[in-house]
Amino acid sequence: MHVDLSSTDVGPQVVRAYLSRQHFEDVENSCPMVALPSDVARSGKNVKQAYETVFKAMVSVLERSVAERDRPRRTKARAIAALCVGGMVAARSLADRALADELRDACMATALKLGNWDTRSARAKSR
Numbered sequence: 001m002h003v004d005l006s007s008t009d010v011g012p013q014v015v016r017a018y019l020s021r022q023h024f025e026d027v028e029n030s031c032p033m034v035a036l037p038s039d040v041a042r043s044g045k046n047v048k049q050a051y052e053t054v055f056k057a058m059v060s061v062l063e064r065s066v067a068e069r070d071r072p073r074r075t076k077a078r079a080i081a082a083l084c085v086g087g088m089v090a091a092r093s094l095a096d097r098a099l100a101d102e103l104r105d106a107c108m109a110t111a112l113k114l115g116n117w118d119t120r121s122a123r124a125k126s127r
Contacts, residue, residue: 011065012117018084019108024091024100033058034088055081067116076114083111
C-alpha cells in the first residue's frame with residue numbers, strides 16, 4: 001500500500017497500511033518491527049537501540065497528524081504505533097484466519113479512534 005509521508009493525513013494512512021491484509025499476508029517483506037520483537041527482546045543494547053530508532057521514526061510520522069484533544073500527541077502516537085505493531089504480531093500468530101482479521105480490524109478501529117481519525121476519515125469518504 002502506498003503511504004504519502006508528506007500528507008497531512010499520514011497517520012490514518014500508516015495505520016490502514018500497517019494493519020492491512022496486504023501487510024498481513026506479505027510476511028517475506030514485512031516490517032522488522034513485526035518480524036523481530038522476540039529476538040530483539042533477547043538481544044543486546046545495540047540491537048534494541050536499532051529497533052527503538054525504527055519505532056521512534058514511526059511514532060514521529062504518526063505524531064504529525066494526531067488530532068490532539070485530551071492527551072499529548074506523542075503519547076497517543078506511541079500507543080497507536082504499539083497497537084499497529086502488537087496487533088500485527090498477534091494476528092500473524094493466530095491459526096484462525098477469521099480471528100486474525102477481526103483482531104486487525106479491532107486494532108485498526110481503536111488506533112483510528114485514538115488518533116481522532118475515525119470521524120474525519122468517515123466525513124472525507126462521504127464527500
